[in-house]
Amino acid sequence: MSSTAVISSLSFEQGSTGFGIGISNPRISWRFKTDPNPKDWEQTAYDIEITRERCSDTERYHVQSTNSVLVPWPSQPLKSRETAQVRVRAYGGTDSVPTEWSNWSTIECGLLDRKDWKARAITVSVKQPEGPLRPIRFRKTFSFPFGSVPRARLYITSLGVFQAYINGVPVGDHFMAPGWTSYHHRLNYEMFDVSSLLRYGESNTIAVEVAEGWYATRLGFHGGRRYVYGDEMALIAQLEMQTANGDEHVVISDATWKSHQSAIISSELYDGEVYNALEEQTGWNNHTFNAPFNSESWSFVQETDFPKAELVLSNAPPVRVTQTIKPTQIITTPSNKKIVDFGQNLVGRARIPKLNIPSGDSVILTHAEVLENQELGTRPLRVAKCTDKVTSAGDELDWAPRFSFHGFRYVQVDNWTPTLDNIVAEVMHTDLTRTGWFDCSHAMINQLHENATWSMRGNFLSIPTDCPQRDERLGWTGDIQVFAPSASFLYNTSGMLGDWLKDLSSEQLENANAVPPLVVPNVISEEFWPTFPQAIWDDVTILLPWTLYQNYGDIDILRKQYPSMTGWLDRGVQRGPDRLWDDNLFQLGDWLDPTAPPDQPGNARTDGTLVADAYLVHVTRVLGDISTILGELADETRYKTEYHKLKLRFQEKYVSHEGWLVGDTQTALALVLVFDLLDDADQIAAAGARLARSVRKSKFQVSTGFAGTPLITHALTRSGHPQLAYRMLQEKNCPSWMYPITMGATTIWERWDSMLPDGSINPGEMTSFNHYALGSIINWLHKTVAGVSPLEPGWRHILVQPVPGGTVTSAQAIHETPYGRLECRWEVREGNEFHLELIVPPNSKARIVLPGDSGDDSRWRRSGRHEFSTRFDSQAGWPPKALLPPMFEAEDTFV
Known part of the structure; x- marks a missing residue:
């Protein structure tokens, strides 16, 4: 075993790459x-070496610090387009011996100043008062007069979603770029290295196809609204090329570009994509004009107003195709329809790699999550068509929709015969880095965890x-507020959710009352659903930054979101x-209580105001802690004083002297136990006993909705009833976590x-087979069954406290912490021997509490096995x- 640690990777702003x-x-x-x-390795200091672009000297910085996560940039600020090489070594151990240097990592900045943008926004003004906007193709042919190009960068964005090409080759592997933001406030742009795509000494063509995406499509339920952000798609592109001698050439989007309507007739998020190969122009995105391409039919574009929104490089990964899945069976329905079953409810698109049908014939693909009466179950889709149509020109075609995606397990195929080998499903989602895994001896619990993971993939x-x-x-x-602790264990969500919070605060704080919208970005009409304050949902302003801080140790997320947090509590x-x-x-409260009628999902057993008050006391305490961390001393005093007053008032209002709860x-009992709303030990014990009695009385079936479900098993464990939590988890009768699995569910x-x-499908209008919120139970699987959780923000200190029970005889969790890989495995052996194996990463340490242990603080372990x-x-x-x-x-039987 090495006597010192080994650095495995460098990252910048917790991203996986320094490019962009x-x-x-x-x-x-x-x-x-x-x-x-x-063993027992802890960092004492570190060296950082930086080589700046066009500077022969290497900067070296030696810092005495134990910190290895989000350390400050030691050099002068980087400039737009600047690159630098960075490497690190760390000192530690008893002799403070340095590690080997890490590999050099390249960092490159994008365009940091609005003045860096020379490109114009271009569009084609085609007013279309009804229906979707037809995608537009843009192109520009240019020559590069300076010879070879060692460096070329494309900075690009759109009002809509785009796919760029250089000389016919797709630029990047991103889908639905630049993604959905609050377009009036923030607009993402993409940055690509396109050096290898250019032809030197020849004509080059940059071409871009733009579809309406989230910008102009129909959004929202009950028919939704079109053109929420605008009714014209637009492109902004800036291609910068540079020779080894420093010669530069720039191609920008402007009035010299030409445009043409796409062979994609329409491409909508809800209704799907319609493509007609008969209208295709071969070579439109290349530097050669192959027949039947007709450049004369292309018209010049119009320049339009440059967006007022801030142009930003997202810290989140892009959407990509991350997996390809083959069908498991082809079903012939009673009505003689052909349905492809992919065996997994997923999000993405169907691809036909080799479509051979006569010219003018069309194939229609209709997507759904379930079957009902052995036919495609489309009723839960409401007015979304979720249908793709492709019309052939007679040539073999590799086809998949470019600017739409669907949630589906089943695809009904009309006018073509699918087989197990001629169609696939491509899984699409934001390509987050996987950081967490869970496994145990119980197959159905593993399936539950897998279902929650798939639901996260589909909804991120x-x-x-x-x-x-x-x-x-x-x-x-509300959904992300309750699921964020689970999500941030499974994947690195810091960039994506941090960016989303910026949109939330932008839209929240433009409201004088600082009430966040219930959906972000907000596309729901005020006439249909006016903005009104809501506990749980609006409490995301405080609880989501807090969750991210707990998982990644990034104090900046608290600092940046602080005005949003205080605005919500002080004015909202x-x-x-x-x-x-x-x-x-009115409070949404314990939304989707199992007893709520199908058409009244908010009709819960637990009073909505009680739920809201419990959350208010909780978030006030959390904001007091955040104020302390940020050094906001006046706010710290104010919020902590208010917390104690609100807690006392809550107890007076809802809790009897004996600990009974109004x-x-x-849900009510889980809230007071997990949020520590009781002070008296006898009251706490009484509330725990009352909760245990209620769980037994309900025959271990779930009796909670949005508010109670994330907390119920935690509350049972904390109050000394872990076996009841396991029994609830393993119940199979509806409502329960296992019931959907008995019905073949592959998502939550x-x-x-x-x-x-x-x-049959639930008769309620609001019925989905892919929602992650009720899958928040997996946080309990990570924290209690496997037994790992952060004891200090960012996982520097780790709590290892597994609580075995039920029929689970072994469990394991793996988590890629910011310091390295944490592994925890346990099993119950013969003779009631509980055996735990633990791997603690360097520069962190763990507190181990074994089952039945008193929790002696002296059982700490640093790095090692x-x-x-x-x-x-x-x-x-x-x-x-x-x-x-x-x-x-x-x-009362249990199998």
Whole structure:
């Protein structure tokens, strides 16, 4: 084993690459290998070497610090377009021996100043009062007079979504670029290295196809609205080329470009894409004019107003095709339709690699998540058509939609015969870095975790959405608020969710009352759904930055979002005389309580105001802690004083002297236990016992909605009833987490009974089979079953505290922390021996609490491999019994 640590990788602003940095002082992080993994290794200092562009001297900085995550940029600020080489070594161990130098990493800035943009915004003014906008193709042919080009960069964005080409070759592997932002405030641009695509000494062509994307398409439910941001698509492109001698040549979008309508007739998010190969112009995106390309039919473009929004390089990865899936079966329905089953509910597109049909014939693909009565189940899609159509010109065609995506497992194919080998599904989502894995001895629990992971993949496409299939697909704030702790374990969400929070605060703070919209970006008409303050959903302003801080240790996210947080609590919350929520305000509350009628999803057992008040006390405490971290001393005093007053008022309003709770529901009890809303030990014990009684009385079936579901198993564990949490987890009758799995679910459903036991779809209008919110149970799998969670923001200090139970005899979690890979595995062996294996990454340490342990603080371990054993009866109290009337006790069975 090596005596010192080994640096595995460098990153900038927690991104995976240094190419396309949008700030001048990027912070630097480095991670360590855990194989080899020196024992008890902690960093004491580090060296950073930087070689700046066009500077022969290498800068070296030696810093005495234990910090290896998000350390400050030590050199002068970078400039637009500037590149630099960076490498790091760290000192540590008992002798403070340096590691080997890391590999050199290249960092390159984008355009940091609005003045760097010379390009014009160009468009084709075609007014279309109804229906979708037809995609537009733009092109420009140019020559480069200086010979070879060692460096060429394309900076590009659009009002709409685009695909760029240089000399017929697609630029990059991004889809739906530049993504969805609050276009009036922020507009992403993309940066590509296109040096290898240019032809030196010949004519070159840059071509771009632009579709309406989120910018102009129909958005929202009940028919939605078109042209929310504008009714003209536009392109902004700036191609900069440079020789080794420093000669420069720039091609910008301007009035000299030409345009033509696309062979794509329409491409919408909800309704799908229509492509007619008969209208294709071969060679339109190349430097050669192949027949039947007719350059004379192309017209000059118009310059239009440059966007007023801030042009930004996103810190989030782009949307990509990340996986290709083959069908599992071809189904012939009772109506003689052909349906392709891909075996997995996913988000993306179907591709036909070799389509051979007669000229003029069309293939139609209709997408859905489920079957009903052995036919395609399209009713949950509401008015979204989710249909692609391709018309052939007689030649073999490799076809997939370019500017649309669908949520589907099944594809009905009309006018063509699919087989297991001639059609595939391509999975699309924001290409986040995977950071977390979970596995245990229980196959159905593993499937639950897999389902939640697939739901996250499907709903993290540019923004965090509620669902990916119907006429909605919006950034609901409540969904991501409850799922963010789970999401940030599975993937590195810091860049994507950090960017999304910027849009949230932009749209929130333009409102004088600082009330965030319920969906971000906000595209819901005020006439249909006016902005009104809501607990849980609007509390995302505080709780999501806090979650990101806990997972990534980035204090800047707190600092940047602080005005949003304080604005919400100081001006947004609609309070009553006692400073808790106004009782007269409607609250979504424990949305989708299982007892709520299909047409009344907000009709929950738990009073919405109680839920809102519990959240208000909680977020006030959190904001007090954030004020302390940021050194906002006046706010710290104010919020912490208010927290204690609100907590006391909550207790007076809702809690009896004996610890009984007004409402007495599982959600209410879970809220007070997890949010620490009780002070008296007897009251806490009474609330825990009451919750346990309620869970037994409900026969371990889920009795919670949006507010209670993320907390119920945590509350049971904290109150000393982990076996009840396991029993709830393993229940198979509806409503339960396992019920959808017994019905073949491969993603998390929106409703506990999105599909009824007879195979029919829930009659409610709002029924989705791909919603991650109720999958927030997996945070308990990570934290309690596997037993790992951050004890200090950013995982520098780790809590390892597995709580075995149920029929689970082993579990493991792997998490790529900012310091390196954490691995935790345990199993229960013969004779009630509990055995734990742990790998702690360098420069961090773990506190280990074994089952049955008193939690002795002295059991700390630094980096290295560690093993522990203890005696623990994981079957004590298993299986717990339901609380039934005597005449029904025989019904309580568990398999």
